[in-house]
Amino acid sequence: MAGSLLLSSVxxxxxxxxxxxFQSQAEIRSxxxxxxxxxxxxxxxxxxxxxxxxxxxxxxxxxxxxxxxKKLMGIMPEAQVNAxxxxxxxxxxxxxxxxxxxxxxxxxxxxxxEINRQENEINSLLSEVSQRGTYYRSxxxxxPIKGEISSPYGWRKSPFRSRKTSFHDGIDxxxxxxxxxxxxxxxxxxxxxxxxxYGKTVEIDHGYGFxxxxxxxxxxxxxxxxxxxxxxxxxxLGNTGNSTGPHLHFTIMKNNxxxxxxxxxx
Numbered sequence: 001m002a003g004s005l006l007l008s009s010v011x012x013x014x015x016x017x018x019x020x021x022f023q024s025q026a027e028i029r030s031x032x033x034x035x036x037x038x039x040x041x042x043x044x045x046x047x048x049x050x051x052x053x054x055x056x057x058x059x060x061x062x063x064x065x066x067x068x069x070k071k072l073m074g075i076m077p078e079a080q081v082n083a084x085x086x087x088x089x090x091x092x093x094x095x096x097x098x099x100x101x102x103x104x105x106x107x108x109x110x111x112x113x114e115i116n117r118q119e120n121e122i123n124s125l126l127s128e129v130s131q132r133g134t135y136y137r138s139x140x141x142x143x144p145i146k147g148e149i150s151s152p153y154g155w156r157k158s159p160f161r162s163r164k165t166s167f168h169d170g171i172d173x174x175x176x177x178x179x180x181x182x183x184x185x186x187x188x189x190x191x192x193x194x195x196x197x198y199g200k201t202v203e204i205d206h207g208y209g210f211x212x213x214x215x216x217x218x219x220x221x222x223x224x225x226x227x228x229x230x231x232x233x234x235x236x237l238g239n240t241g242n243s244t245g246p247h248l249h250f251t252i253m254k255n256n257x258x259x260x261x262x263x264x265x266x
Contacts, residue, residue, distance in 0.1 A: 051108045058115050065122050072129045073136040074186060074230030075266065138206040140184035141264045142230050144214060144250050145237060147175035153260040169258035170213065170251030177218065177246040181235040184212045184252070184264075189226045189234070198249060199241025202234050211256075215249035216241050 129136050151172040158164050187206035195201040198215030202222060205211050218238025228234060239246045252261045 048108060051112060055108070055112055055115060058112070058119060062115070062119055062122055065119075065126055069122070069126050069129050070266075072126075072133050073139065073141065075142050134186075135208060137186045137230055138208055138210065139264070140187075140204075140206055140210050140212045140252050140261075141266060142182060142184045143265055144182050144184055144212075145173055145175045145179055145248055147173045147179075147248075149262075150174045150247060153258075153262065170215075170249050171261050172247045172249055174245070174247045175237055177237060177239065179237040180233040181214050181217060181237055181248055182231050183214075183228045183234050184250075185210065185230045187212075187228060189222045189224050189228060192220050192222055192224045192226075195241070197242045199243065200235070200238060201241075204228060204234070209255040211253040213249070213251035213253070215251075216243045216247060 149171050151168055153168060153171050155165055156168050158166055181202075183204055185204070185206045187204040187210075189202060190205045190211070191201065191203035193201065195215065198213070200215075200217040200220050202214045202217065202220055203211060204214075214235055216238055217235035217240060219236040220234070221236070222228060222234045237246055237248050243249075250261050252259050252264060
């Protein structure tokens with residue numbers, strides 16, 4: 001009887017040990033799975049960080065190429081500041097949703113492929129601009145001033161309390177009185193004086209069929225016959241002629257026909 005009880009106890013203990021063993025093994029596998037998933041997430045986030053760094057390097061290269069193109073075209077490049085996030089910032093930007101890291105990584109790589117395509121296009125453009133530098137410096141695509149466009153190109157209601165409509169052959173850009181007005185491209189001053197409607201006006205022949213006009217100035221800084229370079233100050237913004245307030249009237253003519261300046265400006 002005692003032997004049977006002892007055997008039963010041994011069997012029970014053995015069963016409990018076996019049960020605990022399998023339970024512990026399951027827990028170990030569960031812990032290992034969690035570790036592997038966490039490791040995979042960390043690796044994915046690290047890859048994502050590297051991809052973003054590569055994209056930023058490409059963007060910097062593209063920005064430099066764009067600035068080279070602008071210099072060749074005579075356009076003054078604007079300063080840009082790009083922050084470089086750390087790995088912690090990247091995870092923060094993901095909102096803590098590490099389970100979406102693989103999807104984000106896939107999207108990032110897709111963006112990288114698109115940037116590669118754009119990089120190839122801009123390098124082709126750089127080659128073209130290098131070969132045709134004179135044309136692109138003459139092309140009137142430099143903003144004469146930076147400001148709000150108060151009146152676009154095209155048909156509009158007269159601003160002088162009239163119900164009539166008239167065709168506006170340029171764009172009006174609002175800025176402070178006295179702001180320097182820059183020439184939109186290399187060329188020769190063919191008019192510098194007073195014009196009806198436009199007041200103190202400068203007109204520049206850029207060649208290749210392009211002529212630009214700058215109206216309503218307060219002061220003219222150039223004379224007829226002067227050669228000017230893209231981005232050079234030619235006047236100061238004013239309110240002369242038929243004007244409702246300080247602004248620049250900017251017109252681009254191509255083969256004696258006005259065109260929308262916004263189609264040329266970057």
